Amino acid sequence: MNNIYNEKEMKNSELIKDLKNLPKIQAPENFEYNLMTRIENRNFEKTEAEKTNFNWAKFFAPSAVVVTVVILFFLLMPQSRQNDNKFASNDKNIESQALVDNSAALKNEILNKSGNENANKSAAGTEKRSLEKPNPNSPQPVGRIPFGYSRSVSLDDYIKGANNQDNLIQGNVVNSGETPSSFDGFFLVEKPDQNTLKKERARIDSLKNAKAKADSLKRLKKLP
Amino acid sequence: MNRPLSEIKDEELIKEFQDNNTLEAYETLVRRYKDPLMNFVYRFVGDKDACTDIVQETMIKFYLNKDSYKSFAKFSTWIYTIAGNLAKNELKRRRRRTIFSISDNDDEKTPQIEDKMFHSPEKLTDGEIRNEIIEKALLKVKPVYREVVILRDIQDLSYEEISEITGLAVGTVKSRINRGRAHLQKLLKHIYKD
Numbered sequence: 001m002n003n004i005y006n007e008k009e010m011k012n013s014e015l016i017k018d019l020k021n022l023p024k025i026q027a028p029e030n031f032e033y034n035l036m037t038r039i040e041n042r043n044f045e046k047t048e049a050e051k052t053n054f055n056w057a058k059f060f061a062p063s064a065v066v067v068t069v070v071i072l073f074f075l076l077m078p079q080s081r082q083n084d085n086k087f088a089s090n091d092k093n094i095e096s097q098a099l100v101d102n103s104a105a106l107k108n109e110i111l112n113k114s115g116n117e118n119a120n121k122s123a124a125g126t127e128k129r130s131l132e133k134p135n136p137n138s139p140q141p142v143g144r145i146p147f148g149y150s151r152s153v154s155l156d157d158y159i160k161g162a163n164n165q166d167n168l169i170q171g172n173v174v175n176s177g178e179t180p181s182s183f184d185g186f187f188l189v190e191k192p193d194q195n196t197l198k199k200e201r202a203r204i205d206s207l208k209n210a211k212a213k214a215d216s217l218k219r220l221k222k223l224p
Numbered sequence: 225m226n227r228p229l230s231e232i233k234d235e236e237l238i239k240e241f242q243d244n245n246t247l248e249a250y251e252t253l254v255r256r257y258k259d260p261l262m263n264f265v266y267r268f269v270g271d272k273d274a275c276t277d278i279v280q281e282t283m284i285k286f287y288l289n290k291d292s293y294k295s296f297a298k299f300s301t302w303i304y305t306i307a308g309n310l311a312k313n314e315l316k317r318r319r320r321r322t323i324f325s326i327s328d329n330d331d332e333k334t335p336q337i338e339d340k341m342f343h344s345p346e347k348l349t350d351g352e353i354r355n356e357i358i359e360k361a362l363l364k365v366k367p368v369y370r371e372v373v374i375l376r377d378i379q380d381l382s383y384e385e386i387s388e389i390t391g392l393a394v395g396t397v398k399s400r401i402n403r404g405r406a407h408l409q410k411l412l413k414h415i416y417k418d
Contacts, residue, residue, distance in 0.1 A: 012405045014416055019362075019377040022355055025266040027258040028276060035254065035283050044284055 234299035242290050250290075253299070254283050260379060261307045267374045268311045270363045278314060282307040301388040304381075308371060308389060315367055354415065361411040369404030376401050 038044070229237065229252040241249040261282060266275040285306050293302050362370060375386045376397075386401075387394045409416055 012409060015405060015409055015412070016377050018354070018358055019373070020380070022267070022358065022378060024259065025263045025272070025275070027262045027279065031258055031276065031280070032251070032254060035280055036251070038280070038284065039287055044288065 235295060238290065238293055238299050239295065242293070250287060253286075253303075257300070257303055258283070261303065264304065264374055264379050265307055265311050267359070267362060267378055268308075268367070268371060269314055270359075274314055278307065278310045281310055285310075297388065298385065300381075301385050304375070304379075304385075304389045305391075312367065312371075357415065358408075358412065361408055364411055365404050365407050369400050369407060372397055372400045373404035373408065377405075 229248055232240075232249075232252075234253060234256070237249040237253050240246045241253070258279060261279045262275060265278045266272060269275055269278065282303065286303060293299065362373070365373065372386055372390065372392075375381045375389065376383070381389070383394050383397050386392075386397045390397065392400070
């Protein structure tokens with residue numbers, strides 16, 4: 001292997017000789033003086049040759065990539081995701097739906113109360129009154145508003161600081177920190193109108209009376 | 225250290241500079257290497273002003289990073305490596321500048337070795353012109369080959385030293401030197417007829 005290189009060296013001997021005989025370049029006279037001055041002054045800034053020049057290609061390449069990504073993001077993003085915030089787009093719908101649901105909830109409340117009263121009467125006041133809990137299996141109006149009643153908080157109560165039992169039982173406490181919250185949103189509570197209450201009570205009473213009469217008639221028919 | 229600094233080996237001088245921060249030791253090494261480095265960088269870059277800046281920068285780097293030198297290596301290979309890297313950076317910068325420059329001047333980019341057309345064969349024997357043509361031809365050789373040819377044929381370094389400086393295997397160094405020489409011979413075929 002070395003022989004090959006030696007042969008080639010022989011072949012290029014004249015060139016090698018000329019290269020060796022090229023005039024030697026010497027450092028300028030003030031080279032050392034300039035160097036030591038720079039060191040003494042601690043002037044270690046890069047020389048002109050070392051300084052990096054502004055490069056348009058370097059500047060445009062990353063910014064072009066960023067701009068392209070942003071444009072592609074907006075072009076390819078599904079349309080449905082652009083209106084993700086239902087609260088921002090359907091304020092009026094939510095409000096009207098919440099009012100409808102509140103009136104339904106009010107009816108349930110009245111029925112429960114009157115039912116309890118009857119139960120109390122029949123039990124001659126011996127049984128303790130149990131707290132009415134919402135049935136978790138009962139259908140919730142989740143589909144009609146963007147949050148479920150069972151996972152929401154009465155805003156009025158919450159602001160007053162009287163976070164009542166219903167709110168707490170439903171686990172609808174507004175959490176903070178890193179624990180994931182089960183809170184879905186606030187709902188509006190309307191104070192029951194006294195006239196509506198009276199009307200509903202009268203209607204329910206008449207229904208109950210009618211039912212009692214029907215039962216007594218059935219019993220009479222069964223008698224021999 | 226009782227001996228005069230000029231008699232002390234490079235490795236001892238840098239040890240002295242590393243241990244005691246002796247500025248005289250540093251100055252002695254600068255004096256020893258400024259000319260060989262100027263010669264090497266000038267042949268590699270082909271521009272005297274840039275060459276002076278690069279060698280200055282090499283010496284500054286040596287001053288600031290003296291502790292990065294490890295005693296198992298030769299000082300000469302270490303300082304040549306610094307200078308070589310700075311020279312390569314300068315060439316890269318120039319290439320970029322040439323690509324993006326609006327007002328390109330081809331005369332600056334390519335050495336005009338075709339000057340031979342204007343010299344008669346008798347005149348080519350004249351040393352000065354001959355050297356000028358060789359210098360220009362050398363700058364036309366690819367930097368990877370040029371570097372090793374300069375280190376071997378102009379700076380007279382051994383293959384092992386070149387291998388250390390370039391970080392290449394000795395075999396690679398030898399083959400690159402031969403390729404560089406062959407390219408140079410081709411460029412200068414009007415001088416070296418056989």
